[in-house]
Amino acid sequence: MVGRTRNTKSKRATLADVAKLAGVSAITVSRVLNHPDKVSDDLCHRVREAIDTLGYIPNQSASSLASARSQVIGVAIPSLSNVVFNDVLRGIYDVAGAGGYKVLLVDTHYSPIEEENMIRTLLSQSPEAMIVTGGDQTRACQRMLSSAAIPVVQMMEILEEPLDMNIGFSHFQAGFEVAQKLMACGYQRIGFIGARMDTRVQQRMAGFKEALQTQDLYHSELFTTTPSPSSIALGGELLRGLLSTSGGKLDAVFCCNDDLALGALFESQRMHLSVPKDLALCGFNDFETSAFVNPSLSSVHVPRYEMGVQAAQMILNVLKGVPNKEKQVDIGFEIRMRQSTRMASA
Structure with a gap:
């Protein structure tokens, strides 16, 4: 033509x-x-x-075969859409890039089976090290990571028996201490809102529940959870349901993340409830927005960027033959009490 x-x-x-x-x-x-x-x-x-x-x-494959080094670090996280992991990844990329390594990233969609499949794919690319999230991998996945004979860092939580190296914090302790803070403010009818309910959220809820039980302040009807992904809209929906089932007898609510807490805050305002006079709210993850809404939102701050930096640095140290001072690092957390709880005026 x-x-x-x-x-x-x-x-x-x-x-x-x-x-x-x-x-x-x-x-x-x-x-x-x-x-x-x-x-x-x-x-x-x-x-x-x-x-x-x-x-x-x-030709990365040919280069890897010739040198037995891929200069690749595999990273597996539960969600690319969850902003919680943005800072962690930024820390990993900053350190890996400066060290001459590339990052191969996969999204496991909060599924242990998907994680197993994705990590199998990553390991087939001959990475020199792996950074994975948490410790709830399948047994088959754990065997793969162990038999790969490469440095592995499990991040985001402290584990009793890490596969190799570990950096994170105790979600159980964080939940426990949030409950202590709220009780110290004088709140007695204290509820919990949770979504997604992955293992780390379950740990926060367990710690929160145990602290309330020590003062005989745990009431099962004040806890509401859903496997649905968290969102601001869902936070408002769950709060309205919780207020209904509790007959309105609710002093304070701990939300498993700031998405839900912001939704609960906005819903409280729509219902003409004064925060914290009528209802105190506390979130988790301490998003930047939380400090600038009105009233400002109390939340649990975790140094996520620093966690990513240290996870990657632990890997590079091993690859360069530099011993790590510790194979397990508790990076800690900070409960930042703001206007959404009475502690701000204490």
């Missing part, structure tokens, strides 16, 4: 092509790609300029 030409593929540029265009050896190109700190700035510039000109894509 007139005006149509045959679509042909251009030949893929090779490492030798880059070397020829840059006027250097293939070994120099390889060093620029894998160990740029060992090559002069001038040579790096020439090689990278040639790479850009040719659109060269390194």
Whole structure:
């Protein structure tokens, strides 16, 4: 047909092509790609300029086979849409990138089976290390991680028996201490709102419940949970339901995350309930928004960026033969009491 030409593929540029265009050896190109700190700035510039000109894509598989190093760190998190993991990932990327490593990221959708499948896929890419979330992997997944014979960091929570290295905090203790704070403020009819209900949320709820039980203040009808993903809208819905089942006899509510707490706050305002006079609220994760709503929201702050930084640094230390001072790090948490609870005026 007139005006149509045959679509042909251009030949893929090779490492030798880059070397020829840059006027250097293939070994120099390889060093620029894998160990740029060992090559002069001038040579790096020439090689990278040639790479850009040719659109060269390194053959990572061939490089890995030749050097037995992939320079890849696999990372598995439960959700790419959950902003809680943004800061953690930023810390991992910052440290890994500065150390000359690439991050291969997968989303496990809060499913142990999906996590097993995704980690099997990651391990097939020969990563030099793995960072995974929590400790509720399937037994098959744990066996895979152990038999891979690479450094592994489990993050986001403190584990009794980590596979290798571990960094996080006690969600149980965080929930326990939130209940103590609310009771110290004088609240007695204290409820809990939870969504998604993954293992870490369950630990927060368990600690919260145990603290209330120590003062005989636990009432099962004041606890409401759902397996549905959390959202601001869901927070309002759950609060309205909780107020209905409790007959309105509710002093304070601990929400398992700030999404739900913000929804509960907005719903309280729609219902003309004064926070904290009529109802105190506390969230978890301490999103930036929580400090700027009116009234400002009490929440549990976790140093998520620092957790990501330390998780990646623990990995790099092992890969570089530098011993870690500790194989398990409790990064801690801080309960930030603001205007949504009476503690702010104490």
